[in-house]
Amino acid sequence: MVSMILKMSGMTVLYTLLTVLLYKRTSDKPMTAPRKIIIGIIFGFCSVLSTHFGVDFNHMMVNVRDIGPLAAGLFFHPLSGIIAGLIGGIERYIAGTYWGVGSYTTIACSVSTCLAGIVAALTHIYIFKRKKPNGIYAFFIGAVMEVFHMYAVLITHRDDMEMAFYVVRTCAIPMITFTGVGMAVTSVVLQILCGEWKSPFRRRKSEEVPVSRRFEAWLFIVTASVLVINWGFAFLLQTQSARQSARYTLTDVSQDIAQNYESIQRTQEGISNLAETLVLNNTRAIAGAIDHIGSVDEVNESTLEYWRSLYGLESVSLISQEGAQLVSAGESPRYMGLLGGLVVGDVDYQSARLSASRVVAGARCRDAIVQCVMDTDDISQALNQSGRYDNLSRFHVGSGGGFDIVSPVGYSIGGDHRGQILDEWKVATKRLNAAETFFTEEIFKVKSFCRVERLQDGALLLTHLPEKEVYANRDMQAYETALADILLFAVIYLLISVLVQQIVVDNLQRVNKSLDKITGGDLNEVVNVRTASEFASLSDDINQTVSVLKGYISAAEKRIEQELEFARSIQDAALPKHFKYPRDDFEIFAIMDPAKEVGGDFYDFFFVDNDHMGLVIADVSGKGIPAALFMMRAKTTLRNLAESGRAPSEILFRANNTLCDGNDAEMFVTAWIGIIDLNNGEMRCANAGHEYPMIMRAGGEYALFKDKHGLALGAMEGMRFTEYEMKLDPGDRLFVYTDGVPEAINVDEQQYGTDRLTEKLNALRGVSMTETLPAVRADVADFAGSAEQFDDITMLGFAYYGTEGRQAP
Amino acid sequence: MTINKQKNGSTLTIAVQGRLDTTTAPDLEKEIKTSLDGVTELIMDFEKLDYISSAGLRVLLSAQKVMSKQGSMKVVHVSELVMEVFEVTGFTDILTIE
The missing domain is CATH 1.10.1760 (Arp2/3 complex 21 kDa subunit ARPC3)
Known part of the structure; x- marks a missing residue:
């Protein structure tokens, strides 16, 4: 093992x-x-x-x-x-x-x-x-x-x-x-x-357990218990029936054995009776013969032997009146006393049984008694050989069982252990006294089903069948049923699991997949699971919900779009659009081309007084309504501060503080501001984190002017900004822009860049500012191709011609 | 854009890859906002950052403001292109750039 x-x-x-x-x-x-x-x-x-x-x-x-x-x-x-x-x-x-x-x-x-x-x-x-x-x-x-x-x-x-x-x-x-x-x-x-x-032993929250797993668990419990109970009942029934059939077998055999035993007893009785008569008659005959001889003394042993063998007797003896044995053939002295007792008195003759197989008889003859003993075993054996007698040994109890007829003193007189003293006799007697005919006990070293019965002559009949044999069929059936049940269980379990998976779980997953697509933003997804009425109605409900939702969303979208449109037009209206001035000492032009949504770029220009003009370009971080609102705030603040005649650094310092105040949204705006004295071209500027301006000197080329930078406005309170001065001579040009220009990308995500910008601007040196800006815009658009414009494109161009006025370029 | 967060004790390293513009900045902002609890040193790794727009700068600014109160923040592995943006916008003045 x-x-x-x-x-x-x-x-x-x-x-x-x-x-x-x-x-x-x-x-x-x-x-x-x-x-x-x-x-x-x-x-x-x-x-x-x-x-x-x-x-x-x-x-x-x-x-x-x-x-x-x-x-x-x-x-x-x-x-x-x-x-x-x-x-x-x-x-x-x-x-x-x-x-x-x-x-x-x-x-x-x-x-x-x-x-x-x-x-x-x-x-x-x-x-x-x-x-x-x-x-x-x-x-x-x-x-x-x-x-x-x-x-x-x-x-x-x-x-x-x-x-x-x-x-x-x-x-x-x-x-x-x-x-x-x-x-x-x-x-x-x-x-x-x-x-x-x-770990299958870890307790899981119910939301973590899939429907199929739970169903399978219950299916397992239910099917398994049904089959186990069914098997158990069958087993019990089989056990009962096996015991019942064992009882029947034992009872049947017992009855047969008892009948047979009793019939043997009766035969034995008959033989004994016959033998008694026979032996008495023989004894009388011998006694008569001795009387005829005349004297007892003339009867010797050989005469008796002759009679003994003639009559088929075991012994023939001649006994004196006093009971002493005179002569004997085949003598068996131990009968003497008995016979002596019997024949003393007036009885003329007598016969008696000495044992189960021996009879004795005595008869008087001249002054003596003839005593003959006959053994009936010879007759029994003869009968037995003819098949009419003592055939107890032909009885079988099952294939492994047996029986014994036990005399009242525990001596087996018939059956499997004939001639042995049986200890089992005690157990059997005890059970019988307790009125238990059937019992289970270890008998002859084998656990057996037993039956005990007292026969008419007082002997016990004990029949037994090994338990193994009783239950052999049941055990076989139990195994076979158990195996068949397990197979049946496996098949049912698999079939039902697969069905549940296909009918319920798969469809649920299909619904879920569609729902995932919907929550992922695809409102055009249609749930279409129509394998059962429940799923069909679920699908319909979801589709309906989605279509209602779609309606709401498109309504909301429309509203927002409209509002954005308004916001954009307001924003646009806030930017100065009049570029023509009734004087020719400068030329100004600006473009603000917003990306899809409203943005935060803006430009501004205005007269501070008759001789001073303010130029502003700015870019608010982020997009949408917040950026647009912040832009309006920034633009107003900057213009107000500039119009009050402050220096650019002062304007930015104050504007920054104003914009930082309560700026919970943490927005900021980069801005460049320049205030030019149109009389002499002197310009004072300050830069709060904005792109470098481009300067073109008369007759020269455009180049980035790397000015001193401060931090964007609104980022941190109390920042100071460096102010610088630059002088524009007649014919000089200034070009400021927002990052939407150099950072415009094409489909390969390449940036337009300042190099390309400079190149383009240089190519446009011969045309007026009013023509330059749209040409740059067009070049950026050419470069971007089909790539989406993701930032506002804003630029402001300023050409200074001086007091002499504009010369034809 | 992909964001990689790595926390080592109270030091949080956020590596940003790709473009940090108007569309992606809100994601970074959400990531940062939800993970600054108990962080005393924030390291922004811009080694693989290709582009940063003003919306991205705003996120950096707000992170800087939070970190000024509870520890320090530095920006590392800044590419030339991004550095240019920092210079132009004056962010070099308020950020610790290594």
């Missing part, structure tokens, strides 16, 4: 190791056809090895052959499972048929191994959806496969149930256990390796 467990464990561990090694080697590679076939062959070969290295257990070979195809099919690929199953099964058939290896179970074994591969392949595809089964499922598949194996042994040997039953009883538990546990351990090890292992 222990050696069997150790060997089987060793084989199972080898299987697990092989599976884990193969899995580690193949899990990161694609499952190509040759790989599937090689894995199938490896496991098939292991299956074959298991057949030939089976473990001897109670004269039976137990093995774990079926793990091969199961592991190949469940953990690798369906095709590998089928190949391994065919190799293992066909080899098993050949080994059984031609090499005499375990030929008794050839068919059952080879069929179930082939089937193991197919079952593994099918469950891998349809039940586990090509994922690894967890430990519990793996155990059940392994165990159920072996149950089928055992059941196959039973059904292929209907005509020889006892042998088949012996095979199954020996092999079932080790093979089912080791195959199941082997599969479970392999699965758990693989899951741990892949990091997918979840």
